[in-house]
Every structure is written in structure tokens, then in C-alpha cells.
Amino acid sequence: MDHSHIGHGHEPQATLPAETVALPERGFTINRSKALIAAGVLWAIWGLMIWLVTQGRTAGFDHSGLMLYRAGVDLQPLGGNMLQEAVRDITALGGLLLSTLAAGAAAIALLFLRMRREAMLFTLTVVLGWGLNALMKTLVGRERPTLVPHLTEAAGYSFPSGHSFTSAMIYIGMALAFASFSGRHSVRYTLIGSAIVISAMIAWSRVMLGVHFPSDVVAGWSGGAAWAFTAAALLYEPAKRAADSAAAHGLDPLGHR
Template sequence: MAMHPPDEAPPASRRIPWPILAAAGLALFLLALIWFGHELVEGDGARIDQAILLAMRSGGHPIGPAWLPSAVRDVTALGSTTVLTFLVLVTAIFLWLAGRLRTALLLIAATALGSLTVETIKALVSRSRPDLAGRLMEETSKSFPSGHAALSAIVYLTLATLLFPVLPDRRIRAFVLIVALALTASVGVSRVYLGVHWPSDVVAGWAFGGVWAMLWWRIELAVLGRARPVF
């Protein structure tokens, strides 16, 4: 059997088709997400959702001091389409001016395609918004998965990974990642507190956004040929 030197790439016919495997894995993940959403709509899996949502109400009113609902609305705005679109566009323009056009285009593509995928899943699952407690905001779209949770994960995690190559200290990279995760978590929790999403909607949004962000991080590494930063 012919042996290849350690630094020689294997023949094309023997290489693992990672792009195909990644696409298949993503397809299976999306199918599982859609199945999970249908199970919540048609089955009995919503009891935990109801218990968590009702735990955030006391006598029909949101728990906590009088100023908390207003503060939570401010937090939830950090995951709104308006704020995230503005943030992505400003970052993309900055990257373009800094001579990193491909990175800017990848950021826009990741966000736009992620948003389109979330809206498609919402339409396929067609889960209604919670009606157990008074909502503190009005929403008209379907409930599963949470677009705020998904898009905040996509945008904040993607922006964090874009900063990794220019942050030499792994402690700083860890801090940036923690901030991105904290923002994503805060937005998701705010959606449940405001009564506009079931907890499982938020968890599904986090899962989708995290997988989507990591997928596009790998695409960025492949396209731009960057070394992966080590924590």
C-alpha cells in the first residue's frame, strides 16, 4: 500500500467531504427543530412552558418592582430587528472601510439568511403566542422559535468571533464572548418575562442562533483562511 508523506494531502477521492457533512447536519438540525415545534403545538410538552411563564406573574401582574417591566423592554430592544440591523450595517461598513469586504459580506449573509430561515420555521410550525398572562408588548408574528433569541445569538456571537483575530489576549477574547452570551441570554429571558414567548421558543431560538453563528464562523475561517484562536 502506497504511503503518503505526513505533509502531503490525501487524494481528493479519499478526503472527507466536510461541506456536505456540515450541510447534512444542518438540515437534520432544522428538521429536528421543526419536529420539536410541532410536538409542542400538538402534544403535552407545553406544561413546563406554562409553569415557567406563570411563575413570572403574581396576581396577573409581572413580578418585581414597578420599574422592572420598563427596563426589560429596553433589554428586549437589544434583540429587535431594528437594533440588530443597524448594528450589522454599521459593522459591515466599518469592515468595508477597513479593507475587509469579504468579512463584511459574510456578516450580512449570515444575518440575512438566518433571519429568513427563522421566519420560514415560524411559518412551518405556526405556534401561537402565549395567552396565559397579560403580554407587556404586542407581537403579531408566530411564536416558535423566538426571532429575538435567534437573531441576537447570531449577531452578537458572530460579532464576537469577528473580533477574535485582533484580540491577542485570550482573557480578552473570553470576556468578549461572555458579553455576547450575556446579551443573548438577557434578550431571551426578557421575551418570556414580557409574556410574548414561551420558554421553549427562546431555547429553540438560542439553539438555532448558536448553531448558525458557529456554522458561519467556520465558513469565515475557510473563506478567509484564518487560524482558529485558541482559548
């Protein structure tokens, strides 16, 4: 992602000792135009999935996705117990407990690194995103699939997938926050790309466990990712003002500069 600090040329920098850590004063900002373009594409996918589901046009896609991982008359999953445990471990990363712990740890780490703006932006992204996901589930009210056995416990409505939305929102939002430490595109794209892959794995694990339709996770993941990019672009200024407030300075765990 682009940032406002680029433009100093390609002058070689002196190598720092291994024990030296150099952090930017306030972090490098992302290119908000690019973030909004990415968000627009993802919101379009999210809206399309809502229309397809409410119009009953995803039956073939949902059936194929659920059956892809199953075999036999009892529709048991392929791969044995070891693969099932691995899938459950992956899906746990998007559950309420672990995703909340990850988000809280990331916000605290950003505060310790004196990146109050990024901490505020990430916190706003997560808190508002939780409300958005809950609203979407209530509006659609789709029941969970019964075509295949469930391999884990799941409650509530099926559309969109909460694990998919939450994991995309938190892990991509976290990557965007920590990408502000580097002005190098390669570092930024690696962080964001890794978050995309991890959150997509969490999303698809819900289909492999039989507790969500494929259309649930496509909508959930695209909505969560769209919100992460949207928040990074539109909540930047409110987060900056909040970070500069007296209350935010009081949250500095290392004291005032």
C-alpha cells in the same frame, strides 16, 4: 478560539504608545472544528425543542416559565414599572430596528478597519439567518401564549422566537467577527461570552413580557447561536473569496492599499 497564527511562542512584545493601534492584516481565524462542535450541540438542542413542541410535551415547562414572573389573580408581573421598563429596553436590542442598526454598524466598522473578510462573513451570516428564521416560523406555525397578559406588542407566529434567534445570530456573529482582532484566548472568550449573555437576556425578556413561551426562546436562541457558529465555520472560504474580489475592494471606504 484557536487560530492559525498561534505558534510564535511567548516572546514578550514591546509596549505600543497609547496613540498607536496595531491591527492584524487579515485577522486571526477561528478554529472551525471547535465552531462546528459548538454548533452541533446547539443544533441538537434546537431539534429537540422542535420535537418536544410539535409533540405537545412542553406544557409544564412553558406554564412554569410564564408564571415565574407573575403573581396575583390578574397575573401582573413582579418588580414594578422600573423593572418592566428595563425588560422592554433589553428586548428592544433584539428587535428588528436596533438589531439591524447594530449589524449594519458592525459591518461598516469592519470595512473601515480593512477587515473585508470578516465584514463579508458577518453579512452573509445575518442575511441567510434571517431567511432561516422566517422558514422555521412558517413550518411550525405556533400561536403566541394567552395564559398571561402581554406587556408589549408582538405579531406573527410564536415558535421559534424571532428576537431570540436574531439576537443570538447577530451578537454572537458580531463577537466572532471582532474576536479576529486578537489572538489571545482570554479576549476572544470574553467577547463571545458577553455576546452569549446579552443575547440570552434578550431571549428571556420575551418570556417576561408574556409574548413567548419558554420553549420558543430556547429554540430561537439555540438556533440563532448554532447558525452563528455554523456560518463562521462553513462560510469562511466563500467570505474570503468574496473579500478578495474586485467588487469587495471597491467597497473599501479608505481606498486601496
